[in-house]
Amino acid sequence: MNLPPAPPPSAPARPGSSRFRHVAIVGKYHAVGSRDALERIAHFLHDQGCEVAIEHDTAHNTGLTHYHVLDVAGIGRECDLALVMGGDGTMLGIARQLARHKVPLVGINQGRLGFITDIPFLDFETHLQPILRGQYEEDRRALMQAGVLRDGRYVFETIAMNDVVVNRGVSPGMVELRVEVDGHFVANQRADGLIIASPTGSTAYALSAGGPLLHPAIDGWIMAPIAPHTLSNRPIVLPATGEIAVEIVAGRDASAHFDMQTFTSLLHGDRITVRRSVHELCLLHPVGWSYFDTLRKKLHWNEGVVT
Structure with a gap:
C-alpha cells in the first residue's frame, strides 16, 4: 500500500469538522499488514482535523514512532477518543485500562468475531466519518x-x-x-x-x-x-x-x-x-447500530432462512 508521507509530529491537524480534537489509535500490532492499516487510519484522522496519537506499545512494535506517542495514562489525560483496531481481545486489553479515564472507544474490526469491534476495516472511512462529526450510538458497558x-x-x-x-x-x-x-x-x-x-x-x-x-x-x-x-x-x-x-x-x-x-x-x-x-466503558457505534444485528451476524442466525 503506497501512502503519502506521514505528517511530522509537530504538523497541525488540517481544518475539519471532527468534534474529537485528539484521537488515539491502538492496534493489534502483531497482525500481518497492521502497520499500513494503522497508518491509513492515522492519515484519515488527520484529514478530518484530528490530532493523532499512537499508543506506546502499538507505536514501538510497528515503527510508527514519528507520530505523537502516548502511554495509557497519557491517552487518558490528553485524548477525547480512542480507536481500537484489531479484534475483541485487543479491545478488552485496552478497555480495561482506559475505562478509569472515561475515554470513549470505537472498535475497528481486523479480527475474527468482533462483538465489540464492529466497524469493518475495509469500510472504516464510511462509518467513522459520521462518528467523528458527533453522529453515533453510545453504548455503556458495566x-x-x-x-x-x-x-x-x-x-x-x-x-x-x-x-x-x-x-x-x-x-x-x-x-x-x-x-x-x-x-x-x-x-x-x-x-x-x-x-x-x-x-x-x-x-x-x-x-x-x-x-x-x-x-x-x-x-x-x-x-x-x-x-x-x-x-x-x-x-x-x-x-x-x-x-x-x-x-x-x-x-x-x-x-x-x-x-x-x-x-x-x-x-x-x-x-x-x-x-x-x-468505572464503566463507553463504546461508540455507527448510527443505527443494534445489538441484535450483531448477534444475528456473528452467531449466524437466520442462515438458510428466506425472508
Whole structure:
C-alpha cells in the first residue's frame, strides 16, 4: 500500500469538522499488514482535523514512532477518543485500562468475531466519518471489580470486562468451590471451574459453557459452572448490585483468570470476590447500530432462512 508521507509530529491537524480534537489509535500490532492499516487510519484522522496519537506499545512494535506517542495514562489525560483496531481481545486489553479515564472507544474490526469491534476495516472511512462529526450510538458497558482475598487482605485486584473464571488448572481432579452471594451461602460446587460473566462476556466463554445471552442493558451477572459434577448445577443470572464470593475448598493448581488476559494462582482458602466496578466503558457505534444485528451476524442466525 503506497501512502503519502506521514505528517511530522509537530504538523497541525488540517481544518475539519471532527468534534474529537485528539484521537488515539491502538492496534493489534502483531497482525500481518497492521502497520499500513494503522497508518491509513492515522492519515484519515488527520484529514478530518484530528490530532493523532499512537499508543506506546502499538507505536514501538510497528515503527510508527514519528507520530505523537502516548502511554495509557497519557491517552487518558490528553485524548477525547480512542480507536481500537484489531479484534475483541485487543479491545478488552485496552478497555480495561482506559475505562478509569472515561475515554470513549470505537472498535475497528481486523479480527475474527468482533462483538465489540464492529466497524469493518475495509469500510472504516464510511462509518467513522459520521462518528467523528458527533453522529453515533453510545453504548455503556458495566465492568467488574475483581480480587483475590487471602488471609484477610487482597493480594490481587483488577478490572474485568468479560469475565472472571476460576479453573482447576492442569490437575485431573475437579475443584470444590464454596459460592456466596452478598454473604449468603449458595452452594458448594464440584466442577472444572466457574465463570462469572458480564453481559458483554455472555457471548464469550460463558456461552460455550451453556450460559444465556444477556443484553448489555441488563444490570446482572451470569454465574455458569464449567463441566459440573452435578448436572442440576445450572447457570444462573444474578443482580450486579451485590458481591459474589468464591472460596477454594479443595483441588490442586487452581487459578483465576480475568478476561483471559491476566491470571493469578490460588491457594486453599482464597476467596475470589466480584462486584460492579465504579468505572464503566463507553463504546461508540455507527448510527443505527443494534445489538441484535450483531448477534444475528456473528452467531449466524437466520442462515438458510428466506425472508
